[in-house]
Amino acid sequence: MKRFNIAALAGDGIGPEVMREALGVLRVAEGKFDFKLEVTEGAVGWAGIDADGKALPDDTLALCKKSDAILFGSVGLPERDPTVPKEERPERAALLRIRKEFGLFANLRPVKLPAALAHACPLAKERQGGGIDILVVRELTGGMYFGQPKKTEDLGSGNVRAIDTMVYTSLEIERIARVAFHAAKLRRRKVTSIDKANVLENGVLWRETVSRVGRSHPDVALEHQFVDNAAMQLVLRPGQYDVMLCENMFGDILSDEAAALGGSLGMLPSASLGAGRGENVFGFYEPAGGSAPDIAGKNLANPIAQILSAALMLRYSFGLNAAAAAIEDAVQRAIEAGLRTGDIFNPAETGARKVGTSEMGAAICAEMVR
Numbered sequence: 374m375k376r377f378n379i380a381a382l383a384g385d386g387i388g389p390e391v392m393r394e395a396l397g398v399l400r401v402a403e404g405k406f407d408f409k410l411e412v413t414e415g416a417v418g419w420a421g422i423d424a425d426g427k428a429l430p431d432d433t434l435a436l437c438k439k440s441d442a443i444l445f446g447s448v449g450l451p452e453r454d455p456t457v458p459k460e461e462r463p464e465r466a467a468l469l470r471i472r473k474e475f476g477l478f479a480n481l482r483p484v485k486l487p488a489a490l491a492h493a494c495p496l497a498k499e500r501q502g503g504g505i506d507i508l509v510v511r512e513l514t515g516g517m518y519f520g521q522p523k524k525t526e527d528l529g530s531g532n533v534r535a536i537d538t539m540v541y542t543s544l545e546i547e548r549i550a551r552v553a554f555h556a557a558k559l560r561r562r563k564v565t566s567i568d569k570a571n572v573l574e575n576g577v578l579w580r581e582t583v584s585r586v587g588r589s590h591p592d593v594a595l596e597h598q599f600v601d602n603a604a605m606q607l608v609l610r611p612g613q614y615d616v617m618l619c620e621n622m623f624g625d626i627l628s629d630e631a632a633a634l635g636g637s638l639g640m641l642p643s644a645s646l647g648a649g650r651g652e653n654v655f656g657f658y659e660p661a662g663g664s665a666p667d668i669a670g671k672n673l674a675n676p677i678a679q680i681l682s683a684a685l686m687l688r689y690s691f692g693l694n695a696a697a698a699a700i701e702d703a704v705q706r707a708i709e710a711g712l713r714t715g716d717i718f719n720p721a722e723t724g725a726r727k728v729g730t731s732e733m734g735a736a737i738c739a740e741m742v743r
């Protein structure tokens with residue numbers, strides 16, 4: 374039997390309640406397929422600050438280092454931000470730190486609008502085309518998020534300057550481009566690379582480098598789009614996209630936009646992967662939406678993004694493709710059966726039933742054993 378150690382870091386806001394559902398689904402998957410997960414929970418985010426004074430406590434980091442994968446909830450409670458310096462806030466001190474620490478440069482965000490949720494897509498039916506099925510491949514450890522210098526300085530006379538630096542090397546672009554081309558080969562063999570080559574030096578290098586990588590993958594069609602045009606094309610003709618290849622910040626923005634097209638940010642899972650480590654790739658799996666403090670603790674959050682993130686973990690880090698597919702199918706069937714959390718509920722839809730976080734999780738577990 375295959376055994377794996379996972380670090381479960383639920384974090385803040387809706388993190389704990391959606392994590393609970395994902396762990397429940399993983400337990401059911403274990404019972405059906407031949408694997409065993411040793412799950413160890415760790416504090417992170419404001420929960421880490423409260424427990425141990427740091428958004429990423431040393432114990433939590435040590436736990437991550439000895440785990441085979443990290444299943445992450447979400448961090449951040451903007452209301453509490455003024456109480457600690459910005460470098461110590463969870464987004465930077467935990468999330469970005471983990472991404473950098475583990476070299477998780479490749480972020481995969483699959484957006485798929487289920488046919489049963491066509492009404493939850495903000496686009497009119499005729500714009501949805503044959504359905505929306507996009508993989509956003511986002512570079513995650515470079516660009517403006519991490520470039521130096523990064524600082525705020527007082528220029529005197531009431532004037533302040535804030536600097537972020539957008540910086541990429543051709544090697545960083547090459548490795549994420551390779552991820553996109555390989556992913557495209559398992560899909561519809563098209564990569565749309567996003568840049569701002571008409572203005573940015575970074576954009577010029579991005580386009581040249583991606584084109585060069587593309588020449589080694591003649592069986593994949595490559596297109597380039599400026600990011601502003603892509604933001605527009607995404608709502609005008611989303612069916613044109615298979616794999617969208619983006620630098621860090623463009624990917625952050627466009628993946629939220631794409632998530633809305635997929636019905637809800639509450640449905641978008643995400644896998645962050647580093648370079649291969651033997652057979653199994655160490656990875657970090659998190660819902661792409663935030664901690665949603667406004668609905669936290671009320672049993673209102675959609676647990677599907679967290680559950681689908683757990684499925685991505687089984688697939689990418691542990692090679693458990695059948696178990697991952699079983700979870701994805703169970704999610705699909707729960708949706709087809711009419712279960713809806715608030716974010717995907719439309720009272721006009723016949724047969725739809727509004728449920729809470731735990732009911733949705735339980736229904737997905739029930740579909741797993743059906």
Ligand code: IPM
Nearest residue numbers: 448449464465468625661663
């Ligand atoms: C995401 C989030 C994070 C990001 C935030 C919480 C720092 O928006 O994962 O998309 O910007 O990367």
Ligand code: MG
Nearest residue numbers: 625626629661
């Ligand atoms: Mg984001």
